[in-house]
Amino acid sequence: MVNLASIQPLPETEEWKSVPRLEDGMWPTGGVVDPEADSGLMNWQAQILAGRTRFLRTRVDALIAAVVAASTTVAGIVRLNNTLTSSAVDEALTAAQGKALQTTKAPLASPAFTGTPTAPTAAVATNTTQIATTAFVQAKVAALVNASPAALDTLYELAAALGNDPNFATTVTNAIAQKAPLASPGFTGAPTAPTPAAGENSPQIATTEWVRQNVLPAGCVAAFAMTAAPPGWLRCNGAAVSRDAYAGLFAAIGTSFGPGDGATTFNLPEARGEFIRGLDDGRGVDAGRVLGSTQGAESNRLLQVQSARNPPGEQGNVTIDIPATDVFSPWVASGRSMDGDDVNMRFRSSGAEARPRNLALLYCIKF
Structure with a gap:
């Protein structure tokens, strides 16, 4: 066995x-x-x-x-993948999918692209065989037009507007009519211009912004012989106004004449029925005053009394009672005659205020 x-x-x-x-x-x-x-x-x-x-x-x-599975670093068994959408790194593409992938790619020699192909836009100064994108061409055309004389620039605009216009002459005439002449142009609508620098003194156009900032700046107070504030001005009536709507005025005077609600408004100067007095500003005549402060009325009352000469043995003084109301008491009749060699003088103020001659005008502030 x-x-x-x-x-x-x-x-x-x-x-x-x-x-x-x-x-x-x-x-x-x-x-x-x-x-x-x-x-x-x-x-x-x-x-x-x-x-x-x-x-x-x-x-x-x-x-x-x-035998192990193949990877990018290890040799081994490889599984075939028959799709083009897989993200696997350890599978091989089948020949069929390789051919399908090849048919979707353009050849290097004389490629015929479809759809909307794109490419990196070259720098403006590029002068090589690099592909010129539409953005590159537009930039070159714009640079050419901007550097051309004014007449050529106008012709370029006309050409762009005309295209294949059969009524070329009429269209050109209408387009030229939209251009302003160099001599004495009459603009319409709302033309704009660059705002000159502050203090500019030249033939440059003065925009409304420059006028507002340089001719009468915000915060300027003026008197007007009218009952309403002119455009660009507000009445000096102490009203609270918006800090946003009148930002320029708020930047100029701040809360010197009142804080408003403390957040969104501020007060205008109150000049109704008031005399304007210059700020002391360190002179010492009206010391202690700050910008926007007010003063009440103040009256000086003077009194000088001399009695007439009396007969021998009589008192020569006449007493006059002046109460707190500043109203003089009546003279007391004594039945005696008086020698009138001396002068009897009286002076006092009367009424609620002391004022000079004046003219009423409307004070307004520029905003």
Whole structure:
């Protein structure tokens, strides 16, 4: 009986001389060797081949098990991917998808693009074989027009407006009519111009902004012989006005004449019924005054009394009672005559105020 465990795999060679040949007419049979029939030699070759097959299968299985998946850094088994949208990094593209990808790409030689192809825009000064985009061309045309004489610039504008106009002459006439003459132009609408620098003294156009800032700045107070404030002015009536709507005036006077509501408004000067007095500004005549402060009325009352000369033995003084109301008490009749060599003088103020001659005008402030 042949010991199957003792059967070794055949060596790696083209001839196996150790394998017995079968005799003519004797066919190898599978199964265990029959020791009774002395049939060991009859199955020996088959058993050795079976051992060889088992060895090879084991080797193949081991080799397959040792193979790993391929990656960008490791060689191994690669799985095919038949899509163009996959993001896998360990799968290979099939030939069919490679061909599909190729058909969607433009050739390097004489490509025929479709759709809206784009390219990086070259710098304005570029002069090479780099692709010129529409943005590059527009920039070059604009630079050419801006550097051209005024007449050419006008012709360019006309050409852009005309296109393929069949009524060329009429269109040109109408377009020229929209241009202002250099001599004594009569503008319409709301023409604008650059605002000159503060203090500019030249033929440059004076815009409304420059006039407001330089001729009569915000905060200027003036008297008007009218009952309403002129445009650009507000009455000096102490009213609270918006800090946003009159931002220029608020920047000029701030809250010198009142804080308004303390957040969104401020007060205008109150000049109704008031005389204007110059700010002392350190002179010392009206010391202690600040800009925007007011003073109440103040009257000086003088009194000088001399009594007439009396007869001998009589008092020469006449007493006059002046109460707090500044009203003189009546003289007391004594029934005596008086020598009128001396002068009797009286002086006092009367009324609610002391004032000079004056003229009423409307004070307004520039905003």
